Amino acid sequence: MTAFMPITLRFCDNKTMLVGSVADAQTALQRQWPDKTAPAYIEAARLVRLAVEGNCCPRTAFEAFSKAARRQGILMVKSKSRAYDWLDAAASP
Template identity: 40%
Template sequence: MSIFLLISIKLVDGISMTVSSICEAEAALQGQWPNKGAAPYKDACRLIASARGGNCSPAIAFAAFKAAVIDQRLLKPIKEGPAIGMLDDATKNLQT
């Protein structure tokens, strides 16, 4: 089980991926990105490699990866499942 929340991305070549670990983030960084020279992309690559080597917190590295995904507009919207609707229904009376 992953310690990170799942994010869905769509790379430039149309490949969709779900990423929830440092290993998956590393694989995603090898795909086609709009701008591999952008600072957030380079930071993500550096920090993911550093986390794999034990020199960086995995949470910081994953946050850098997510920032690069957002910066390059690769984040796919999350579809709400039925559980979200059920939770909303169950808690609507608790909202003030």
């Protein structure tokens, strides 16, 4: 079981990785990113390192990681499952 809702990244070498925890994010940060000097990447790497050490909230680190991936265009967006539509319809009055 993952700590967060997993996200899929496609790196510059066209390899993909499913990331669902801060430990996974730490591994993913070592892969091929478009720009490892970008401020969002540097901040995400710092927060992920702090979270692994226990000095930062894992949720904050994972959100920063997701934001960096989105900004660099490596976050793969999946279409919403039809089950969500059914749940939305059942929940509406």
